[in-house]
Amino acid sequence: MKTSYLTNLTCSNCGKSYSAETVQTFCTDCNSPLISNYDLHAARAHLDRDEIKNRQKGMWRWHEILPVCESQNMVSLGEGDTGLLPLPRTGNTLGLSTLFVKDESTNPTGSFKARGLSAAVSKAKELGINKVIIPTAGNAGGAMAAYAARAGMKSLVYMPKDTLCEHDRKPHCRRGSHPGGWTD
Numbered sequence: 001m002k003t004s005y006l007t008n009l010t011c012s013n014c015g016k017s018y019s020a021e022t023v024q025t026f027c028t029d030c031n032s033p034l035i036s037n038y039d040l041h042a043a044r045a046h047l048d049r050d051e052i053k054n055r056q057k058g059m060w061r062w063h064e065i066l067p068v069c070e071s072q073n074m075v076s077l078g079e080g081d082t083g084l085l086p087l088p089r090t091g092n093t094l095g096l097s098t099l100f101v102k103d104e105s106t107n108p109t110g111s112f113k114a115r116g117l118s119a120a121v122s123k124a125k126e127l128g129i130n131k132v133i134i135p136t137a138g139n140a141g142g143a144m145a146a147y148a149a150r151a152g153m154k155s156l157v158y159m160p161k162d163t164l165c166e167h168d169r170k171p172h173c174r175r176g177s178h179p180g181g182w183t184d
Contacts, residue, residue: 004069005043009034020067023127036067057081059115066119073126075151077108079118109146111139121147130154137163 009018013032018024024034043064055061059080068074084100091099107114121144124132131154134144141157148155 003063003071004066005039005064006067006069007037007039010037011035021127023129038065040065059118066122068119068122068126070126073122075118075122075125075147077114077118077146077150079107079109079114082106109139109143111143113139113143114146116140117143117147120144121151121153125151125153131156134158 006020009020009024010016011018011027011030011032012035014027014030016027016029018027018034020036026033047064052061057080058076058078060066060074060076061080063071063074083103083106085103087099087101091097102112104112104114109117117140121132132144132148133156134141135158136142136144137159141159145155145157
């Protein structure tokens with residue numbers, strides 16, 4: 001059974017194709033983001049919904065349509081399968097018979113960023129990357145640091161000096177570099 005039906009990467013602007021088996025960052029022709037492509041016809045022909053439904057909960061039960069090709073590279077903290085909360089009064093106000101909101105706060109890092117960073121760090125691991133870096137205003141950096149730590153990678157997180165702390169709404173960023181700790 002295939003671990004992933006990932007086929008290649010394609011530029012979101014000009015359509016240039018790239019290998020998904022080597023490190024890529026952006027289109028070398030037009031600097032646009034790259035999109036992962038999957039063989040969805042093969043996936044549809046071979047995947048069994050009941051089998052997927054009975055797998056262990058979490059985002060990696062959908063591994064065939066995620067970008068990691070070898071299961072030993074899947075870095076997980078238990079992300080995914082967050083709850084749907086009904087919003088009947090808001091739904092009624094909007095004229096909707098049913099309305100739900102996805103509660104992403106139950107992800108391990110408290111944010112929807114957990115899914116994307118789990119996949120990104122996992123693919124980085126698969127490609128042999130041992131240090132990751134991200135600019136952030138908070139959630140993405142926290143998620144990346146958590147998944148990099150789980151993968152045994154070094155991580156660098158850069159935040160604006162005036163980023164507010166979620167708990168006390170005061171600036172909390174520190175300037176510094178790794179290794180050597182943080183300094184004011």
